[in-house]
Amino acid sequence: MTASALALAPELAHGLVDRFGRRHTYLRISLTDRCNLRCGYCMPPEGIAWTPRPSLLTEDEVVRLASVFVHMGIDKIRLTGGEPLVRRDLESIASRIAALPGLSILAMTTNGISLDRRAASLRAAGLNTLTISLDTLRRDRFLEITKRDSFDAVMAGIEASLAAGYAPVKINMVVMRGVNDDEIEDFVTWAQDRPLQIRFIEYMPFPGNHWHKAGVVPWSEIRERLETRWRLAPIAVHPSAVAKEFALVGHQGSVGFVTSMTDSFCGTCNRLRLTSDGNLKTCLFHPAEQSLRDALRAGADDDAIETQIAYAVGLKQAAHAPMEELTRLGNRAMVEIGG
Numbered sequence: 001m002t003a004s005a006l007a008l009a010p011e012l013a014h015g016l017v018d019r020f021g022r023r024h025t026y027l028r029i030s031l032t033d034r035c036n037l038r039c040g041y042c043m044p045p046e047g048i049a050w051t052p053r054p055s056l057l058t059e060d061e062v063v064r065l066a067s068v069f070v071h072m073g074i075d076k077i078r079l080t081g082g083e084p085l086v087r088r089d090l091e092s093i094a095s096r097i098a099a100l101p102g103l104s105i106l107a108m109t110t111n112g113i114s115l116d117r118r119a120a121s122l123r124a125a126g127l128n129t130l131t132i133s134l135d136t137l138r139r140d141r142f143l144e145i146t147k148r149d150s151f152d153a154v155m156a157g158i159e160a161s162l163a164a165g166y167a168p169v170k171i172n173m174v175v176m177r178g179v180n181d182d183e184i185e186d187f188v189t190w191a192q193d194r195p196l197q198i199r200f201i202e203y204m205p206f207p208g209n210h211w212h213k214a215g216v217v218p219w220s221e222i223r224e225r226l227e228t229r230w231r232l233a234p235i236a237v238h239p240s241a242v243a244k245e246f247a248l249v250g251h252q253g254s255v256g257f258v259t260s261m262t263d264s265f266c267g268t269c270n271r272l273r274l275t276s277d278g279n280l281k282t283c284l285f286h287p288a289e290q291s292l293r294d295a296l297r298a299g300a301d302d303d304a305i306e307t308q309i310a311y312a313v314g315l316k317q318a319a320h321a322p323m324e325e326l327t328r329l330g331n332r333a334m335v336e337i338g339g
């Protein structure tokens with residue numbers, strides 16, 4: 001968006017505050033679209049056309065854009081993918097971003113493979129909090145869901161993360177009816193006396209993931225099931241928090257619910273996303289994107305980048321479309337966004 005175009009609509013640019021008064025303070029940066037798993041709810045079975053390496057943001061570009069966002073008011077950054085651990089420069093990226101003045105939290109979401117070797121070094125680099133995706137506690141089912149026999153590697157990654165002092169370690173479980181919903185109680189039993197938080201994520205529609213509404217297990221149903229065996233006490237969270245969190249009374253572990261399908265939280269959304277090829281996405285489910293990479297590579301200075309970001313935020317939608325419509329909007333596959 002050119003400065004002249006912005007001059008036409010200055011009312012749209014208020015830094016990271018959108019037309020609905022939502023202040024965006026949380027940036028999710030996808031470092032790659034590559035992954036060493038093939039989870040059906042994330043990666044289309046036929047795979048995706050990987051972004052050519054020259055089109056991916058370099059380490060310097062990631063750090064520069066992160067510094068622009070932090071200068072505008074972002075105080076939490078989450079590193080995602082694809083799978084962020086496939087980047088060899090991850091520790092360097094993490095330490096440079098963690099050093100940005102004004103950043104409070106540096107988080108990462110990972111599938112946990114090779115985390116057993118890197119959990120401690122990433123913590124030393126400045127990573128504060130870790131979320132590990134795991135949708136089953138059964139090896140055979142892990143193979144079915146991810147098409148890879150990496151169950152032991154993930155479990156070793158979880159143990160190494162706890163040993164490295166991340167607490168709690170958050171476990172993201174995408175609950176799919178008829179696939180893994182019979183393990184809901186097993187996950188809580190596994191986690192109840194450890195510094196683990198199991199986050200039950202409602203199954204979301206993305207291009208190529210064969211989503212169907214009947215596959216969604218509403219959070220209210222999961223909560224009801226858990227309350228037949230555990231006492232859940234609400235945990236006070238940030239108004240823009242993605243998950244509804246509950247303590248397991250009498251236990252160390254906790255649970256969370258990410259309810260974007262049956263109880264969406266768009267009204268308090270504070271999230272922006274940067275894709276691995278440098279596009280700004282103001283909403284997970286909306287296909288609109290703006291290339292910050294191209295502006296960078298064309299020599300734009302930080303002010304011009306800030307203006308472009310502010311304009312995009314100014315155009316952000318109030319909420320995501322109804323779940324049945326989401327796969328028809330021409331969005332990217334989940335693996336290309338990073339959740």
Ligand code: SF4
Pocket residue numbers: 264265266267269270271282283284285286317318319320
């Ligand atoms: S769907 Fe979009 S607007 Fe709603 S919470 Fe997610 S990112 Fe925010």
